[in-house]
Amino acid sequence: MSAFEIRPVEAAKPICVDETKCLRCGQCVEACAIDVLVQEAGSVPFAAYADECWYCGCCVMECPNGAISLHHPLMNQPRFVEKKRLTEE
Amino acid sequence: MRWPYENKTDEVIHHRSSVLILGGGIAGCMAAIGASIEGDDVLLVDKGCVRYSGAGGSGCDHWESAATNPCSTVSPEELTKAMLDDNDGYNNAISHYIECVEGWDRLQDIEKMGGKIRDTEDEFVGAAFRDEKTKLLFAYDYKARTTLRIWGTTFKPAMAKELKRLGVKICERIMVTGLLTEDGCIGGRCVGAVGFDVRTGAFHVFQCKTAVMCMSRPARVWIFSAAYPGLCEFRPTNCIGDGHAMGWRAGAEFTLMERSVKGEFSAAGRSYPPYMAGNNHNTWYATDLIDAKGRAIPYADRDGNILTDVSQRFYPAKDQPFFLKGGAIDEPLFDIAGPETLPYEQLHEKGYQLPFYADLSELPQEERKVIWGMMVGQEGKTQVPVYRYLIEQGFDPEKHVLQCYGTGWKSAEFLPKERQLFGIPGGFMHDWDLQTNLPGLYCAGDVLFSSDCYGHAAATGHYAGRHAAHAAKNLDYKALTKSQVDEEHRRIYAPLQDQDGIRWKELNEAIAKTMQNYCGEVKCDGLLKTGLEELEKYEQNVLPHLYAANPHELMRLIEVEDVLTVAQLIIHSSLNRRRDCKQAHFYRSDGEAGPSEPFIVVRKTQDGVKARQVSLDFAGDLRTNYALHSLKGGNDSERV
Numbered sequence: 001m002s003a004f005e006i007r008p009v010e011a012a013k014p015i016c017v018d019e020t021k022c023l024r025c026g027q028c029v030e031a032c033a034i035d036v037l038v039q040e041a042g043s044v045p046f047a048a049y050a051d052e053c054w055y056c057g058c059c060v061m062e063c064p065n066g067a068i069s070l071h072h073p074l075m076n077q078p079r080f081v082e083k084k085r086l087t088e089e
Numbered sequence: 090m091r092w093p094y095e096n097k098t099d100e101v102i103h104h105r106s107s108v109l110i111l112g113g114g115i116a117g118c119m120a121a122i123g124a125s126i127e128g129d130d131v132l133l134v135d136k137g138c139v140r141y142s143g144a145g146g147s148g149c150d151h152w153e154s155a156a157t158n159p160c161s162t163v164s165p166e167e168l169t170k171a172m173l174d175d176n177d178g179y180n181n182a183i184s185h186y187i188e189c190v191e192g193w194d195r196l197q198d199i200e201k202m203g204g205k206i207r208d209t210e211d212e213f214v215g216a217a218f219r220d221e222k223t224k225l226l227f228a229y230d231y232k233a234r235t236t237l238r239i240w241g242t243t244f245k246p247a248m249a250k251e252l253k254r255l256g257v258k259i260c261e262r263i264m265v266t267g268l269l270t271e272d273g274c275i276g277g278r279c280v281g282a283v284g285f286d287v288r289t290g291a292f293h294v295f296q297c298k299t300a301v302m303c304m305s306r307p308a309r310v311w312i313f314s315a316a317y318p319g320l321c322e323f324r325p326t327n328c329i330g331d332g333h334a335m336g337w338r339a340g341a342e343f344t345l346m347e348r349s350v351k352g353e354f355s356a357a358g359r360s361y362p363p364y365m366a367g368n369n370h371n372t373w374y375a376t377d378l379i380d381a382k383g384r385a386i387p388y389a390d391r392d393g394n395i396l397t398d399v400s401q402r403f404y405p406a407k408d409q410p411f412f413l414k415g416g417a418i419d420e421p422l423f424d425i426a427g428p429e430t431l432p433y434e435q436l437h438e439k440g441y442q443l444p445f446y447a448d449l450s451e452l453p454q455e456e457r458k459v460i461w462g463m464m465v466g467q468e469g470k471t472q473v474p475v476y477r478y479l480i481e482q483g484f485d486p487e488k489h490v491l492q493c494y495g496t497g498w499k500s501a502e503f504l505p506k507e508r509q510l511f512g513i514p515g516g517f518m519h520d521w522d523l524q525t526n527l528p529g530l531y532c533a534g535d536v537l538f539s540s541d542c543y544g545h546a547a548a549t550g551h552y553a554g555r556h557a558a559h560a561a562k563n564l565d566y567k568a569l570t571k572s573q574v575d576e577e578h579r580r581i582y583a584p585l586q587d588q589d590g591i592r593w594k595e596l597n598e599a600i601a602k603t604m605q606n607y608c609g610e611v612k613c614d615g616l617l618k619t620g621l622e623e624l625e626k627y628e629q630n631v632l633p634h635l636y637a638a639n640p641h642e643l644m645r646l647i648e649v650e651d652v653l654t655v656a657q658l659i660i661h662s663s664l665n666r667r668r669d670c671k672q673a674h675f676y677r678s679d680g681e682a683g684p685s686e687p688f689i690v691v692r693k694t695q696d697g698v699k700a701r702q703v704s705l706d707f708a709g710d711l712r713t714n715y716a717l718h719s720l721k722g723g724n725d726s727e728r729v
Contacts, residue, residue, distance in 0.1 A: 011316035011317060012316075012317065030138055031138065031140065031141055032137070032138070032141075033136075033137030033138055033141045033142040033143070033146055033325060033327065034137065034319065034325060034326045034327055035137060035262065035287060035288070035641055035644075036319075038093050039093065040093050041093075048090075048641075049641065051315075051316065051317060051318055051319060052318055052319045052326045052645070053319045053326075054319040054320065054325050054326050054470070055319065055320065055356075055362060055470060055474050056141070056146065056147035056325070056469070056470045056473075056474070057147065057470065057472060057473025057474045057477075058141040058146065058147050058473075060473045060477075061147075061242075061472060061473060062141075070473055070474055070478070072362065072474070072478065073317075075358070076320075076356055076361055076362055076365070077482075078361050078365055078366040078367070078491060078492055078494070079491075079492040080446075080479070080482075080484050080489045080490060080491045080492060081446070081489065081490060081492070082488055082489055082490075083379075083383065083446075083448060083450055083488065083489065083490045084488075086379070086381060086382060086383035086446070086490070087382070087383040
């Protein structure tokens with residue numbers, strides 16, 4: 001049986017980088033005005049300070065290969081419904 | 090985990106430029122551009138990256154109050170007067186007049202830089218909000234045509250490119266922490282600034298002849314979330330009021346810092362991300378709203394007449410010259426009140442049921458298209474977080490309706506003691522050159538008192554920049570005072586030492602709670618003075634025992650030290666306003682009787698805080714003073 005780990009419990013995970021699409025160009029790191037992303041030489045950037053993310057999406061806009069995606073925490077995902085459902089009931 | 094950047098905390102880098110621009114958001118970039126036109130060398134320093142930094146970095150959908158655009162039917166004088174009247178004079182006549190006169194000029198500049206300001210792709214031909222000749226699009230009041238719809242996601246990248254083209258020296262990822270003054274004296278001429286690299290920790294010293302302060306407005310003074318600090322406030326995490334703090338420490342004058350409002354927005358637990366939940370505010374004006382049974386919620390004009398057609402939502406009422414909507418317009422007075430959905434209390438009585446929804450499906454096609462895909466998409470923080478996100482979730486504006494939370498666009502409720510600097514709060518006091526009381530220090534954008542929004546930041550930025558450059562021509566460099574530089578160096582780097590020290594979040598939370606307890610909705614001297622004592626205790630006992638593990642965390646920590654300074658400034662301002670002032674949302678339980686005092690201007694001196702009163706109409710006649718001070722010539726001479 002493999003050993004357990006102690007890991008920090010994040011309140012949200014805004015930034016997700018798809019390693020298969022990431023070109024390691026670092027443009028997302030340079031696009032972040034809050035500087036939440038870091039990149040060790042040649043590797044995939046990650047959000048070292050994800051809690052400081054203000055969810056602007058500039059990193060996503062800047063990525064040349066669609067490797068990075070922005071995720072809202074569950075509490076910030078608004079609800080929408082088909083309009084006809086409201087009048088059907 | 091190792092910090093991936095090299096440790097350069099023992100390096101000192103010196104810079105020298107005629108004009109120093111402090112902050113690279115909209116105001117800062119336009120200040121650098123305005124200053125460059127005068128020909129002097131200009132250096133711009135920004136905590137982040139110029140391409141996307143600032144409150145407008147990720148976009149903007151509306152450019153307000155451009156009264157001189159070719160389609161406007163309202164003069165800058167009328168528009169500025171309306172803004173002043175809406176606040177009984179407690180507003181910034183100078184900065185808003187500049188906004189109204191020069192906003193259109195700046196928009197044209199941005200177009201030349203590569204920003205998109207008109208419907209060049211002809212997506213909205215025939216729409217009531219489009220002018221066929223100029224292809225400009227308008228928002229809110231289609232008769233006034235003073236607020237334009239813009240493709241703001243294109244603006245910041247265009248400005249960043251323009252700065253390079255003009256040869257502006259750009260220093261990014263550097264947090265400026267303090268102003269340098271002549272002989273190191275409080276209240277002295279501004280001669281430079283210091284800061285540090287937020288990745289390597291290198292120390293930077295800037296010497297200049299004049300400087301322009303463009304660091305936006307304070308935040309996280311009353312509201313904080315340790316789990317989601319980036320979502321606490323409306324503006325970016327690092328727009329935190331550093332400029333206010335360093336200005337206060339240097340002896341700059343401030344006014345209306347006692348003005349705050351009950352919290353309006355925080356997606357760190359209560360509100361949803363801006364414009365992501367159902368609403369009919371700004372970006373989403375004037376979508377249909379429906380109730381839980383699909384019943385359409387009526388819009389009414391300011392006279393209470395129920396509107397029967399969507400098109401009526403975009404025109405003023407009978408006998409009304411124009412109406413205003415936008416960022417700084419919260420509860421407009423009758424004169425400028427535009428159409429709105431009926432208030433919740435009335436809807437409840439009439440049997441409308443929660444939840445409500447924003448419904449785009451039955452709008453005329455061009456109104457739906459301009460909201461969904463243009464306004465939602467170009468507004469800051471909407472292209473990726475709202476537009477693309479909701480589409481990925483399957484949202485179709487012709488089939489789906491988006492739920493509203495609570496009863497308004499804020500999508501949440503706050504306690505009166507949970508306050509924010511929303512709307513048109515306080516800031517730097519200044520003159521018609523946008524110069525502060527510190528000679529050589531100019532200011533622009535949201536640092537100005539009673540200021541707001543994108544077009545305002547751009548217009549005042551350019552204005553302040555060209556004034557700073559013009560003044561620099563007749564100035565020499567002044568020597569920097571070693572002891573002032575050394576003290577700031579000591580202050581910045583101290584928190585890197587004590588690994589058992591207190592981290593920035595714990596301090597921010599404590600400041601916020603203190604301000605809620607002692608500087609809440611209703612003020613009184615007893616509470617304010619106790620609050621000040623508590624904050625001073627943090628200054629004496631906590632600041633020497635802070636810890637930051639690396640330059641990034643140091644940035645967050647020094648920002649919180651600035652929040653502490655701003656909290657003190659707010660309490661001093663509150664102590665010096667002795668009577669209630671409705672327009673400042675300022676109430677006392679121990680207030681003196683009598684009419685509200687005008688502007689109360691405060692500053693820090695060697696001998697403590699000093700206050701003076703300034704008349705609400707200190708700006709004087711707008712046209713005359715603008716003509717005297719604007720430094721414009723050439724094609725604007727017919728205006729003056």
